[in-house]
Amino acid sequence: MASGGSATGGGSRIPSSRPGRPGFDPAVLARGRLLLALAGDARGRDAADEARTLALRAAADFESGVRLSGRHGAPSAVRCRALLDLAEARAVAAGDSGHPGVLEALERAVEAVRDQDPALRVPALRRLAEAHTARYRHTAESAELLAADGCFTQAEALLGRDDPERAELLAGRGEVLVARAERGAGLPVATDAVRVLRAALALSADSDPHLADRRLLFGRALRHHHGAGGTPTDLHEAEWVLARAARGARDDRTAALAWLERGEVLLTLAGDSGAPEWLDLAADSYHHGVRSAERAGEPLLAARAHHQRGVVLERTAGPEHALESYRTAWALWQRAGAAQGPQARSTFERMTALAGAGGR
Known part of the structure; x- marks a missing residue:
């Protein structure tokens, strides 16, 4: 395998694909993942320009890999993972996990495994939901929240009741529902927020590092439920759970x-x-x-x-x-x-x- 140029200007060499080889070459994706890992390292060192350059190179490899995987009939799982990696590379390059290019890649990832194993579909749907949520923070468009809610709901339906990922998924959906309630979506949405976050808390161990954040969200959900037409008990429960969130925060x-x-x-x-x-x-x-x-x-x-x-x-x-x-x-x-x-x-x-x- 030939070697590409240095990724960081030092001695690290990036493997290149074999351009003369016909068909799909997994080395293209392997190189992209190495570049993406180096981009993550650069971000950790606050080297934003270096991270962006590496992420753009990674994205180019993933785009090539996705194109070749579709042309030569690679398994759907391979194509889905490549699209998820492409979305991450684009997010790093843009400095925005809700960038339109990120959403486009994630939508294609979901489509690639539409009829496949839930183990493939759930991560793709969750990532797409999170991207819509990030996009909402920039646009404040309620359509992004609705799209995120839909993706979380689809992913939730694919998980077993005792699946260890369920609490995280419910918390993500609860955050979206609270945001919708804050926009005056009404009592039904606020009720859903309370129900979903109560379920997320029930599945969260005392040692869960996200427990305080989920309690905070639940307290907000209860306050909005009261404001949308709930009962005074909402406020009393909110006061109690928010005190626990504050005192137990890490x-x-x-x-x-x-x-x-x-x-x-x-x-x-x-x-x-x-x-x-x-x-x-x-x-x-x-x-x-x-x-x-x-x-x-x-x-x-x-x-x-x-x-x-x-x-x-x-x-x-x-x-x-x-x-x-x-x-x-x-x-x-x-x-x-x-x-x-x-x-x-x-x-x-x-x-x-x-x-x-x-x-x-």
């Missing part, structure tokens, strides 16, 4: 998000009457959120937590204490370059109103 960012979400639930429980016990718990939750966000190095989350704590303190401790929280939040918004955002403007308005009313 990283400070997840903990901060859970404390913030719990604060929102507690404010809703306090209602217009401002029940002191719920407001005190909300203030404490936001205080924990501030500390977790600071430890995580997340100034925007810390600003949100300070702002929300100010909202509570206006009702409990008085304008002077609230003003201090708003001022801290405003400084963080400015430092993060987010002073023009809607919540930052809200912080500024409350800060100036309280200062003008006699605060320090």
Whole structure:
């Protein structure tokens, strides 16, 4: 086998295919996978340009391999895996797992094994669902969420009840359903979100590294279910599960998000009457959120937590204490370059109103 050029400018050599050989040559795919692995290594070293160059070379090999596999009747499993690898290479090259080229490759991968073993179809459907979810983060188009939900649903139907992949698949679908509920999709979607995430949690061991994230999602689902027409028990269960998510989180960012979400639930429980016990718990939750966000190095989350704590303190401790929280939040918004955002403007308005009313 001939050798190609160096992938990184050093001594590593990339095997090339044998251009004179007729038919499908698996060496093309092997070379692509080596290039893709090197691209992953470059990403780990924050060498973005090198990673992109290697990923583009890998994508070219995978495109060639896919074309030859179809022309020479290679097994569907080979073609599917090549398309999955092509999707990954395109995602690395574009720096975007929801890039249209990624979606195109994954759709072809799903089609390649449409009538094949579920062991082949489930990973392809899951990857396609995740790509639609990533695409939604860029476009905010509800069609992407619907497509992701459909792919997750198809994949879920192919798994046995006790399949070890089921919890991850349910959590992925639950995230999509929560996003749809946030867009006002109504009570049926919010109900599905609660059902799916409850099932995901039931299948998650206490040692599962994703347990806190799933509890956080479940708490959000319960809050949206209540908002869409559910019952007060939704809020009580949400408060309980979000506290567990925050205290059991393995990283400070997840903990901060859970404390913030719990604060929102507690404010809703306090209602217009401002029940002191719920407001005190909300203030404490936001205080924990501030500390977790600071430890995580997340100034925007810390600003949100300070702002929300100010909202509570206006009702409990008085304008002077609230003003201090708003001022801290405003400084963080400015430092993060987010002073023009809607919540930052809200912080500024409350800060100036309280200062003008006699605060320090």
